[in-house]
Amino acid sequence: MDINHHIKTLLNHVNLDVTLDAFAVEKLSSIIIFKELNKKEFLIEPGETANTMNFIVQGSMRSYYLDENAQEHTLQLGIEEWWINDLYSYLSRKKSRMYVQALEKTLLIQLPRIELEKLYLEVPEISNFFRIKIQSAYVAVQERVIDSMSDDAYERYDNFRKTYRDIEQRVPQYIVASYLGVTPEFLSYLRKKHS
Amino acid sequence: MDINHHIKTLLNHVNLDVTLDAFAVEKLSSIIIFKELNKKEFLIEPGETANTMNFIVQGSMRSYYLDENAQEHTLQLGIEEWWINDLYSYLSRKKSRMYVQALEKTLLIQLPRIELEKLYLEVPEISNFFRIKIQSAYVAVQERVIDSMSDDAYERYDNFRKTYRDIEQRVPQYIVASYLGVTPEFLSYLRKKHS
DNA sequence: GAAAAAACTTAAGGTATCTTAAGAAGCCAA
DNA sequence: TTGGCTTCTTAAGATACCTTAAGTTTTTTC
Numbered sequence: 545m546d547i548n549h550h551i552k553t554l555l556n557h558v559n560l561d562v563t564l565d566a567f568a569v570e571k572l573s574s575i576i577i578f579k580e581l582n583k584k585e586f587l588i589e590p591g592e593t594a595n596t597m598n599f600i601v602q603g604s605m606r607s608y609y610l611d612e613n614a615q616e617h618t619l620q621l622g623i624e625e626w627w628i629n630d631l632y633s634y635l636s637r638k639k640s641r642m643y644v645q646a647l648e649k650t651l652l653i654q655l656p657r658i659e660l661e662k663l664y665l666e667v668p669e670i671s672n673f674f675r676i677k678i679q680s681a682y683v684a685v686q687e688r689v690i691d692s693m694s695d696d697a698y699e700r701y702d703n704f705r706k707t708y709r710d711i712e713q714r715v716p717q718y719i720v721a722s723y724l725g726v727t728p729e730f731l732s733y734l735r736k737k738h739s
Numbered sequence: 740m741d742i743n744h745h746i747k748t749l750l751n752h753v754n755l756d757v758t759l760d761a762f763a764v765e766k767l768s769s770i771i772i773f774k775e776l777n778k779k780e781f782l783i784e785p786g787e788t789a790n791t792m793n794f795i796v797q798g799s800m801r802s803y804y805l806d807e808n809a810q811e812h813t814l815q816l817g818i819e820e821w822w823i824n825d826l827y828s829y830l831s832r833k834k835s836r837m838y839v840q841a842l843e844k845t846l847l848i849q850l851p852r853i854e855l856e857k858l859y860l861e862v863p864e865i866s867n868f869f870r871i872k873i874q875s876a877y878v879a880v881q882e883r884v885i886d887s888m889s890d891d892a893y894e895r896y897d898n899f900r901k902t903y904r905d906i907e908q909r910v911p912q913y914i915v916a917s918y919l920g921v922t923p924e925f926l927s928y929l930r931k932k933h934s
Numbered sequence: 935g936a937a938a939a940a941a942c943t944t945a946a947g948g949t950a951t952c953t954t955a956a957g958a959a960g961c962c963a964a
Numbered sequence: 965t966t967g968g969c970t971t972c973t974t975a976a977g978a979t980a981c982c983t984t985a986a987g988t989t990t991t992t993t994c
Contacts, residue, residue: 611889619884632881635874678877679830685880686827689814692887693920694806696980716941725888730981732943891950911971925951927973 550601551576554653557599557625561676562669571667575659581605581646587628588644594634596654597674600626603650604714608722609642618723621711628652631681647715697726698734745796746771749848752794752820756871757864766862770854776800776841782823783839789829791849792869795821798845799909803917804837813918816906823847826876842910892921893929 551573558564564572577596581587587605588594598605605628607620619642622628633640634657664671691700701724705712712720718728726734746768753759759767772791776782782800783789793800800823802815814837817823828835829852859866886895896919900907907915913923921929 609885611885615889617885617888619881632878636878678873682873682877682880683827683831685877685884686814689880689883689887690804690806690812692884693812694810718941727982728942729944729983733945733981736943913971922952923972924953924974928951928975931973 547578550578550651550653553601553625554599558670558673562673564667564669568667568669571663572655572670575655575663577654577656579652579654581650581652583646583648585646586643587646587652588630588633588640588642590641590643591639592633593637593639594630594644595637595657596629597634597657597660598628598644599653599655600624600628601651601653604647604711605644605650605652606647606715606719607642607644616719616722617725618719621708621715621719621723623711623714627677631678635678647719692725697724697730698738700724701731701734742773745773745846745848748796748820749794753865753868757868759862759864763862763864766858767850767865770850770858772849772851774847774849776845776847778841778843780841781838782841782847783825783828783835783837785836785838786834787828788832788834789825789839790832790852791824792829792852792855793823793839794848794850795819795823796846796848799842799906800839800845800847801842801910801914802837802839811914811917812920813914816903816910816914816918818906818909822872826873830873842914887920892919892925893933895919896926896929 554576555564555569555572558572578601579587579598581603587598588607590609600622602624604621604623606618606622607628607630608616608618610616620628628644630640630642630644632638633642660670660674664674691703695703701720704720704724717731721728721731724731749771750759750764750767753767773796774782774793776798782793783802785804795817797819799816799818801813801817802823802825803811803813805811815823823839825835825837825839827833828837855865855869859869886898890898896915899915899919912926916923916926919926
């Protein structure tokens with residue numbers, strides 16, 4: 545059955561970082577919620593609070609915000625087997641200022657924060673897993689600060705392609721541009737110049 | 740006695756976020772190490788691993804790294820009652836790529852990771868406190884990504900002055916420039932233009 | 935499969951920021 | 965107090981990136 549296959553995908557993914565025993569697997573499986581989103585549908589909008597961790601089973605997602613000039617700035621991109629969220633809102637329990645949106649028809653596995661936090665007490669490996677994930681999120685954001693200060697736009701684009709090889713194909717170029725912090729026109733120019 | 744006064748400063752600071760009972764205070768105090776640094780002295784250099792949390796009692800510090808062109812990029816600044824670290828290295832236990840340096844003669848309280856992690860099991864409030872701090876660190880870095888994409892250099896400088904009012908006075912301007920991601924010459928130009 | 939919408943490209947002209955270089959000012963050491 | 969670092973300023977010329985606008989290609993919708 546499909547659902548079991550998706551759950552296995554999640555469990556395999558978790559097992560890359562920590563080792564879950566039968567009890568842990570049972571417990572984790574028991575709090576799973578499936579959620580489907582259509583293309584362009586929002587998982588989170590400004591003013592809402594993120595109260596789940598979200599694992600992409602099928603499809604692709606992004607998070608972005610709008611600046612004062614209504615310019616979009618993409619903060620995170622994800623495809624199958626990535627986590628997507630407004631971690632700020634999830635961790636602080638405050639309202640989000642971001643959009644989290646499906647780029648394609650997307651299937652998520654959601655783990656509700658309340659249930660997860662109960663699980664942390666029973667199953668330390670699950671707590672460890674999310675500690676590791678949050679740590680990676682911190683590192684990833686810091687990398688971006690470093691990149692944005694050290695590299696020019698083409699170098700950032702080049703890094704992006706190396707880091708997100710599988711994603712580039714599936715994401716419109718104007719979203720890549722808004723991730724890199726350049727205009728779509730300039731990204732188009734850079735691509736031509738270096739091709 | 741001076742040392743007790745410094746410890747009280749730390750405890751008051753922790754009490755802003757969580758409530759420590761007598762046992763927690765006792766335990767936390769027992770793992771404190773004091774460390775003095777002279778102006779320009781390094782707390783961490785590339786290749787070392789951060790294995791303490793560091794609270795500034797007196798003085799000021801910064802963390803920075805060097806890019807391929809040996810340009811300095813300041814990631815964090817701190818004065819009295821701020822924490823300073825390479826959190827990436829501390830959390831991942833990997834080698835740092837950064838310098839963490841005293842900008843003035845500085846006195847730190849250090850809490851060793853090994854001792855802290857033992858404490859987390861006995862005193863959940865201490866665990867909570869550092870979870871909150873790490874969360875704030877994540878939020879701060881994400882704010883910087885957002886800023887660097889939405890704002891031009893003068894707006895970033897203006898934000899910097901509002902956010903770090905007490906710090907600006909004590910830090911050379913070229914370090915502020917390296918924090919903002921502009922050249923010292925351009926910062927000087929901006930200051931003149933808007934004065 | 936045609937029409938509409940969304941995404942991408944091209945190009946001209948403009949602005950923000952950098953590079954280099956030199957001099958001025960501030961600060962520390964002897 | 966003088967000299968020597970270190971930091972800050974100024975200015976000219978260069979470059980990276982933006983804005984606008986129009987045309988082209990691709991994708992979506994019915």
